[in-house]
Amino acid sequence: xxxxxxxxxxxxxxxxxxxxxxxxxxxxxxxxxxxxxxxxxxxxxxxxxxxxxxxxxxxxxxxxxxxxxxxxxxxxxxxxxxxxxxxxxxxxxxxxxxxxxxxxxxxxxxxxxxxxxxxxxxxxxxxxxxxxxxxxxxxxxxxxxxxxxxxxxxxxxxxxxxxxxxxxxxxxxxxxxxxxxxxxxxxxxxxxxxxxxxxxxxxxxxxxxxxxxxxxxxxxxxxxxxxxxxxxxxxxxxxxxxxxxxxxxxxxxxxxxxxxxxxxxxxxxxxxxxxxxxxxxxxxxxxxxxxxxxxxxxxxxxxxxxxxxxxxxxxxxxxxxxxxxxxxxxxxxxxxxxxxxxxxxxxxxxx
Amino acid sequence: xxxxxxxxxxxxxxxxxxxxxxxxxxxxxxxxxxxxxxxxxxxxxxxxxxxxxxxxxxxxxxxxxxxxxxxxxxxxxxxxxxxxxxxxxxxxxxxxxxxxxxxxxxxxxxxxxxxxxxxxxxxxxxxxxxxxxxxxxxxxxxxxxxxxxxxxxxxxxxxxxxxxxxxxxxxxxxxxxxxxxxxxxxxxxxxxxxxxxxxxxxxxxxxxxxxxxxxxxxxxxxxxxxxxxxxxxxxxxxxxxxxxxxxxxxxxxxxxxxxxxxxxxxxxxxxxxxxxxxxxxxxxxxxxxxxxxxxxxxxxxxxxxxxxxxxxxxxxxxxxxxxxxxxxxxxxxxxxxxxxxxxxxxxxxxx
Numbered sequence: 001x002x003x004x005x006x007x008x009x010x011x012x013x014x015x016x017x018x019x020x021x022x023x024x025x026x027x028x029x030x031x032x033x034x035x036x037x038x039x040x041x042x043x044x045x046x047x048x049x050x051x052x053x054x055x056x057x058x059x060x061x062x063x064x065x066x067x068x069x070x071x072x073x074x075x076x077x078x079x080x081x082x083x084x085x086x087x088x089x090x091x092x093x094x095x096x097x098x099x100x101x102x103x104x105x106x107x108x109x110x111x112x113x114x115x116x117x118x119x120x121x122x123x124x125x126x127x128x129x130x131x132x133x134x135x136x137x138x139x140x141x142x143x144x145x146x147x148x149x150x151x152x153x154x155x156x157x158x159x160x161x162x163x164x165x166x167x168x169x170x171x172x173x174x175x176x177x178x179x180x181x182x183x184x185x186x187x188x189x190x191x192x193x194x195x196x197x198x199x200x201x202x203x204x205x206x207x208x209x210x211x212x213x214x215x216x217x218x219x220x221x222x223x224x225x226x227x228x229x230x231x232x233x234x235x236x237x238x239x240x241x242x243x244x245x246x247x248x249x250x251x252x253x254x255x256x257x258x259x260x261x262x263x264x265x266x267x268x269x270x271x272x273x274x275x276x277x278x279x280x281x282x283x284x285x286x287x288x289x290x291x292x293x294x295x296x297x298x299x300x301x302x303x304x305x306x307x308x309x310x311x312x313x314x315x316x317x318x319x320x321x322x323x324x325x326x327x328x329x330x331x332x333x334x335x336x337x338x339x340x341x342x343x344x345x346x347x348x349x350x351x
Numbered sequence: 352x353x354x355x356x357x358x359x360x361x362x363x364x365x366x367x368x369x370x371x372x373x374x375x376x377x378x379x380x381x382x383x384x385x386x387x388x389x390x391x392x393x394x395x396x397x398x399x400x401x402x403x404x405x406x407x408x409x410x411x412x413x414x415x416x417x418x419x420x421x422x423x424x425x426x427x428x429x430x431x432x433x434x435x436x437x438x439x440x441x442x443x444x445x446x447x448x449x450x451x452x453x454x455x456x457x458x459x460x461x462x463x464x465x466x467x468x469x470x471x472x473x474x475x476x477x478x479x480x481x482x483x484x485x486x487x488x489x490x491x492x493x494x495x496x497x498x499x500x501x502x503x504x505x506x507x508x509x510x511x512x513x514x515x516x517x518x519x520x521x522x523x524x525x526x527x528x529x530x531x532x533x534x535x536x537x538x539x540x541x542x543x544x545x546x547x548x549x550x551x552x553x554x555x556x557x558x559x560x561x562x563x564x565x566x567x568x569x570x571x572x573x574x575x576x577x578x579x580x581x582x583x584x585x586x587x588x589x590x591x592x593x594x595x596x597x598x599x600x601x602x603x604x605x606x607x608x609x610x611x612x613x614x615x616x617x618x619x620x621x622x623x624x625x626x627x628x629x630x631x632x633x634x635x636x637x638x639x640x641x642x643x644x645x646x647x648x649x650x651x652x653x654x655x656x657x658x659x660x661x662x663x664x665x666x667x668x669x670x671x672x673x674x675x676x677x678x679x680x681x682x683x684x685x686x687x688x689x690x691x692x693x694x695x696x697x698x699x700x701x702x
Contacts, residue, residue, distance in 0.1 A: 174544035179560035182533045184613035185592045189585065191616040193525035205563045209530040212556045214614025221607035228600040234540065235597035239590050241536045246586035249579040256572035262535035263565025265542040 001025040001152070004057040006050075006076055008037035011089050011114065012063030013123025016042035018156040021125050028053050037120045050079040057081065059152055061109075062088040066222035070099035077103050085145035091172060092226040093136045093165040104290055107149050108136035108165055110172075111158060118216075126157060133158035135297070136165040143286075143293025143321075147312040150297075154309055161306055162297035173230035178238065180220060181231065183213035279308050280332035282325045284344035293323065299338050305331040352376040352503070355408040357401075357427055359388035362440050362465065363414030364474025367393035369507040372476050379404050388471045401430040408432065410503055412460075413439040417573040421450035428454050436496035442523060443577040444487045444516040455641055458500050459487035459516055461523075462509060469567075480508035486648070487516040494637075494644025494672075498663040501648075505660055512657055513648035524581035529589065531571060532582065534564035630659050631683035633676045635695035644674065650689050656682040 003019045005012045008031040016037070019025040029043030030053045037043045047053035054060060060080055064072045069090045076086050077100060087109040090096055100106035113131035133153045137146050153160045163171070187210050224231060248255060286292045293312065300307060309326040323344075327335045354370045356363045359382040367388070370376040380394030381404045388394045398404035405411055411431055415423045420441045427437050428451060438460040441447055451457035464482035484504050488497050504511045514522070538561050575582060599606060637643050644663065651658060660677040674695075678686045 170544055174541045175557040178540065179537060179556050181593070181596055182537065183556075183560060184610065185589055185596075186530060186533065187613055187616040187620060188592065189529065189588055190525045190620055192588075193521055193585070194620075205530050205534075206526040208559045208562050209534065210617060210620075211559050213617040214610055214612075217607050217610035217614060220610050221605055224600060224606045224610075225603070228603065232597045232600045234544070235593050235600070237540055237543070238536050239593050239597070241539065242532070242586050242590050242593075245532055245536075246583045246590070249575060249583045249586070252576070252579065254572055255575045256568050259535065259565055259568040259571050259575075261565070262538055263568060265538040266561060266564040269538060269541055269545075269561075 001059070002028065002057045003152075004028045004030070004047075004053050004060040005043060006030045006053070006060060006062045006072060007064035007068075008034065008042055008120050008123075009063060010118055010120065010122045011111065011127075012061065013037055013040060013042035013120035014113075014125065014127035015061050015063065015089075015156065017123055017125040018128065019152070020044065022157070023152065023155045028057070031120075033120065040120045040123060042120050042123050050075060054080045054084065057084050059149065060084055060086045062086065066090055066092075066219070066226055069096055073106065074099055074101075077106060080105060083145075085142075085149045087135075087149055090226070091176070091223050093134075093168045095226055097136055097138060097165040102138065102140040104140050104142040105145055107141055107146055108168075109149070109153075110134040110136075110168065111153075113158075128153075129157035131158050133160045134168055135160050135162045136168050137162055137294030137297060138164075139291040139294060141294040142290060143288075143312060143323075146293050146297065147310050147323075150307070150310045159306060159308065162294070162301040164298055167302075169227050169230050170233075173227055173234045177223060177227055177231045178234045180212050180215065181224075181235065182238070183210045186210050187213040279326040280329050282327060282332060282335050282339060284323050284325075284339045286321050286323050286344055288319050288321050296323065296325075296339065296342060296344070299342060300325070300327070300335060303331075303334060303338055305335050305338070352410070353379065353408045354503075355379045355381070355398075355404050355411040356394060357381045357404070357411060357413045357423060358415035358419075359385065359393055359471050359474075360414060361469055361471065361473045362462065362478075363412065364388055364391060364393035364471035365464075365476065365478035366412050366414065366440075366507065368474055368476040369479065370503070371395065373508070374503065374506045379408065382471075384471065391471045391474060393471050393474050401426060405431045405435065408435050410500065411435055411437045413437065417441055417443075417570070417577055420447055424450055424457065425452075428457060431456065434496075436493075436500045438486075438500055441577070442527070442574050444485075444519045446577055448487055448489060448516040453489065453491040455491050455493040456496055458492055458497055459519075460500075460504075461485040461487075461519065462504075464509075477508060479504075482509050484509035484511045485519055486511050486513045487519050488513055488645035488648055489515075490642040490645060492645040493641060494639075494674075495663060497644050497648065498661050498674075501658070501661045510657060510659065513645070513652040515649055518653075520578050520581050521584075524578055524585045528574060528578055528582045529585045531563050531566065532575075532586065533589070534561045537561050538564040630677040631680045633678060633683060633686050633690060635674050635676075635690045637672055637674050637695055639670050639672050647674065647676075647690065647693060647695070650693060651676070651678070651686060654682075654685060654689055656686050656689070 003025045005016050008029040016027040020027050027043045028045040029037045030047050034046035038046055060076050062073050073096055080086055086106045093108040097108045111133040113128050150160045305327050307325055311324045313322045354376045356367050359380040367378040371378050378394045379396040380388045381398050385397035389397055411427050413423050424447055431437055437457045444459040448459045462484040464479050501511045656678050658676055662675045664673045
């Protein structure tokens with residue numbers, strides 16, 4: 001396996017380390033600080049030239065700063081071989097998926113893992129262990145390449161999960177970008193509320209709620225800009241909800257039921273986030289047609305069914321194939337239904 | 352030292368345990384579950400009758416649920432001896448201070464410590480170690496009794512800090528109640544954003560930001576109600592700020608500077624929260640007049656000067672006294688200035 005990492009910082013470097021040590025891959029890197037990446041063991045070949053770096057590669061991971069992401073992905077797709085899957089690690093996906101312009105080799109990616117510390121010196125082999133790694137295939141995505149990427153990410157320790165780019169960005173606006181905006185507002189407001197006064201201590205709920213306030217200004221300004229529309233929508237909704245609470249407080253209403261509803265929502269979210277447990281294998285015969293695997297992965301993702309592993313075996317004449325999917329035991333029945341609904345029988349490929 | 356704890360749950364029970372073990376106090380308790388408090392060692396005498404429980408007591412701590420707080424404090428003040436300091440542990444202070452109606456024996460209190468778990472079974476001697484314990488004396492508060500309470504709380508392991516009840520409640524609205532409201536909005540909104548879909552994982556920033564969502568519905572509905580006005584004001588301000596961010600996003604503005612400002616505010620708040628380091632003693636001659644000690648404590652609190660310890664020594668004829676205050680070394684010069692501004696010389700009491 002030859003993997004090319006374009007942009008070898010803490011994320012790209014961790015991909016390189018894990019791919020070398022866990023998959024035995026040959027990892028090439030392209031980065032202005034390639035010497036540091038070599039020294040850290042994250043790559044074993046440093047390249048200046050994109051075509052050379054990608055020559056013969058089976059996978060390319062673009063892990064450059066968000067401002068450079070779309071252009072870099074376009075360049076990588078121009079230079080990459082026909083049989084090379086290209087992915088990225090950006091935290092918003094609509095823009096980069098659009099930039100990839102339906103190229104069957106591209107699958108948007110977003111690992112829910114990171115480090116407070118930037119730079120390849122802080123890369124680590126186990127950064128992705130147990131982490132969800134969102135993938136945003138489209139109907140034009142090659143099934144073979146999606147399966148290769150999925151398997152590679154599983155090998156890095158991650159749990160890949162497919163969803164479409166729009167849903168991904170809306171989801172991130174709600175569960176990541178909005179919390180960052182609210183954290184900023186909280187610290188600014190607390191600083192204002194204290195005015196000239198100083199406080200001897202601040203409670204743990206405030207510390208928890210504001211841990212990410214003001215995080216990495218350049219990075220986060222880029223993320224806000226890349227997902228501006230979805231974040232603005234989330235802010236509209238949050239403003240309306242906060243206004244309702246304020247009005248209820250001013251009317252002297254009892255907020256017990258509201259607080260209890262929030263407890264229920266929190267519990268539901270935590271449960272939805274549960275993973276692990278025993279797996280069951282699902283098999284289906286699928287036509288060898290662009291977009292089929294992506295459609296299966298997306299539909300399972302929509303149902304919240306995590307795909308722990310995925311193996312695609314083509315039929316001898318290459319017109320059909322069999323896909324084997326490992327999903328959590330308790331979701332397997334629903335998974336089989338989904339496959340049937342899509343028109344793919346569970347039970348091995350039929351000649 | 353005889354201490355009466357009215358309401359012996361996790362907070363009242365921890366006061367009892369620490370007062371018994373660290374101060375050698377005789378601790379009496381009044382609680383419907385007094386048997387459990389006795390079994391946990393939090394009290395050594397259980398009483399049903401308030402007058403008996405308070406007979407001869409030097410300090411009474413009211414730690415009942417917020418809905419019962421104001422009435423209980425009034426009852427305790429009616430039954431308590433002339434020379435007994437009465438305090439509480441409620442998380443808002445304007446209401447209870449008003450209920451105490453300028454009684455010189457009452458000092459509002461609020462320890463920034465707690466437990467997820469209710470009940471005296473979860474009380475612990477070290478719950479207050481290093482915790483800020485806000486006190487809200489008024490101009491009518493007895494200096495002698497304030498000093499006794501201050502010394503007792505220090506003995507429990509806490510760091511008492513004086514501020515007026517209005518400032519306390521405004522501060523709590525900003526650094527505690529608003530974070531709880533925002534956490535609720537975040538979980539509700541995330542649950543909504545996901546709609547029918549389920550997500551395989553939620554990032555750490557969301558978990559941190561929503562840890563307190565839906566916390567203890569009865570308790571928190573009571574806190575919201577007790578501080579409704581200040582929380583509504585904080586919500587007005589938050590809504591305005593969120594609207595500004597939303598508009599900036601829709602205009603495509605760069606938010607780097609905004610993010611950087613939030614980082615600065617966060618740093619300032621964390622630094623303001625720092626404590627510890629070497630202490631210096633300040634001494635001042637003070638007239639034996641109601642409100643003087645409270646005024647000193649409040650002015651030092653306004654300046655953010657923490658009082659690590661406080662000892663009041665009356666002159667032989669009881670018309671004057673000397674107060675010794677231990678404050679952090681780096682704040683001592685300013686502390687001496689504050690004493691001088693108040694008309695109290697630093698340097699021992701003058702005959």
